[in-house]
Amino acid sequence: MNDSQLTVELGSRSYPVYFRTAARTELVERLVALAATGRLLLVTDTTVDALHGAALVGALGAAGLRVVQATVTPGEASKTIAGATAVWDAALNGGVDRRTPVVALGGGVVGDLAGFVASTLLRGLPLVQVPTTLMAQVDSSVGGKTGLNHPTGKNLIGTFYQPRFVFSDTAFLETLPARQVRSGLAEVVKHAVLGAPVLLDALATLGPAPADLVALRSVTRAAVGHKAEIVAADETETGLRAVLNFGHTLGHAFEADAGFEALTHGEAVALGMCAALELSERLSGLPPRETHRVTGVLAALGLPTDWRAAFTPAVFAHVQRDKKARGDRVKLVLLTRLGEPTVVPIHFHDLGSTLTALAAQNTRKTT
Ligand SMILES: NC(=O)c1ccc[n+]([C@@H]2O[C@H](COP(=O)([O-])OP(=O)(O)OC[C@H]3O[C@@H](n4cnc5c(N)ncnc54)[C@H](O)[C@@H]3O)[C@@H](O)[C@H]2O)c1
Ligand SMILES: [Zn+2]
Structure with a gap:
């Protein structure tokens, strides 16, 4: 490389x-x-x-x-x-x-x-x-x-x-500002989760206010490498490129609901990824330890992970207005394993009830 x-x-x-x-x-x-x-x-x-x-x-x-x-x-x-x-x-x-x-x-x-x-x-x-x-x-x-x-x-x-x-x-x-740096790191975590899980360990060591520009350059390089491969395979998003929306369907909804000033895009995507990981456990067999690995990295970077606190009926209404929604379904990017995304069409009704059930489990174990 x-x-x-x-x-x-x-x-x-x-x-x-x-x-x-x-x-x-x-x-x-x-x-x-x-x-x-x-x-x-x-x-x-x-x-x-x-x-x-x-x-x-x-x-x-x-x-x-x-x-x-x-x-x-x-x-x-x-x-x-x-x-x-x-x-x-x-x-x-x-x-x-x-x-x-x-x-x-x-x-x-x-x-x-x-x-x-x-x-x-x-x-x-x-x-x-x-x-x-x-x-x-x-x-x-x-x-x-x-x-x-x-x-x-x-x-x-x-x-x-x-x-x-x-x-x-x-x-x-x-x-x-450090908050904007963290916001960008949320997208790096997304690329790591989708295509380069080994990058997660390097990310965890950066900390919440990364000042090491050379270390940042190497994680940037890795994230762009992953994006470039996907763009080369599907320039105009007829298929594969859609995986880059991981964390974004819910993330956009959190962002819109909180107001664009309250949550940065990356913070909202961090919350959206946490929700998508838990949905993946339920719907596509992602092992819970992989969710914990990612939420641990997000937390180490100073990004929010408590999507339950942000999940309201208004958030779900935003999901239903998502521009990628078709009729009564939305295409969600889930994971079967870290590095193995899958795009799953899901009925709003099923998504709403699964999210509501997950959100109600606010005693979820964190280990
Ligand atoms: N085209 C795409 O594929 C794609 C992908 C992701 C996001 N986006 C778009 O990107 C936008 C968000 O980008 P962003 O997060 O960079 O926001 P931004 O461009 O609004 O920049 C954030 C703030 O940082 C300031 N800023 C920029 N560089 C700075 C620097 N070096 N030092 C200090 N301040 C600096 C800007 O003036 C601005 O106030 C959204 O509109 C989103 O839709 C596009
Ligand atoms: Zn984004």
Whole structure:
């Protein structure tokens, strides 16, 4: 395994993901090489711009590039058609041409927005993802899903559009609040559970406020390796890619019910995974000790595990509105063993009664 890069294998659209720590000079060189007409469009948010954007823009300018900037307000509200319009305006007023790369410098919000803009502007501009949150480094920057929110739901507008490369530098994480780092680690746990259980032991040793950027780089590399394999096998989610929703059907419901401020996405996914593990014990034969192994790792990382406390009738109502629900069933990702996911269609009625029965067992043994 090459520790410093991997390739997402998609035929002529294959692309590298670079794993680095403090490598701005290399990033600038790669961007200069891609920017055939001497300019690029840098999409970021105001927080990331203040922390990391100015230094990058300075280095790009010193290397002779003209940088057109589109800087949005941080947060989900920018991942909308109004946000996309603001970026289109900045780009077109700034004189982008068909070979101008769009560089997404930021978390998943910026990545999804910039990806959408790159896929639509002038019928498609080269895209580069430079993820600055752990969530974006382990998940959203790889795989080519772009997305905008609509008043009726999150990520309902979007395209599949792969980047030319992803430049994942753990030095960006030095300025990320510890809670956001933990949130990203929940997605790493998800990848470990689905495809690389050996990674769980390494994760357990990171602790609740990981400061070791090199150790983070290696778990990031492992999680992205798993995601890249799945994306290569099923780019547009006609089948296998659905396993990446592990913990997310319930996780999204916890997130929506608690309010997006109260629980981070990763915290909600941690709770969703805990519920999915217990459902797996009941419905697909997962040995209880495997549930305990995963909940132990989540707890060691400072992530919540008490899904019962968060489970309310309103949560279940959210599950029934899940966009992946079909009629009276929802497809749930369960496990038969760690590393062996299975997608099971389940009636809402059965899911509701099983969850209610599990939630009532609040004396569950923890050993
Ligand atoms: N496309 C996909 O496959 C995919 C996958 C997972 C999630 N997503 C999307 O990603 C989004 C969530 O991403 P996120 O968790 O990165 O949130 P985010 O982009 O909102 O970033 C979280 C916060 O951290 C700040 N920030 C970013 N980098 C920072 C840094 N280095 N230091 C300090 N602060 C920094 C941002 O300004 C923001 O306030 C959601 O919209 C979700 O739908 C997409
Ligand atoms: Zn997620």
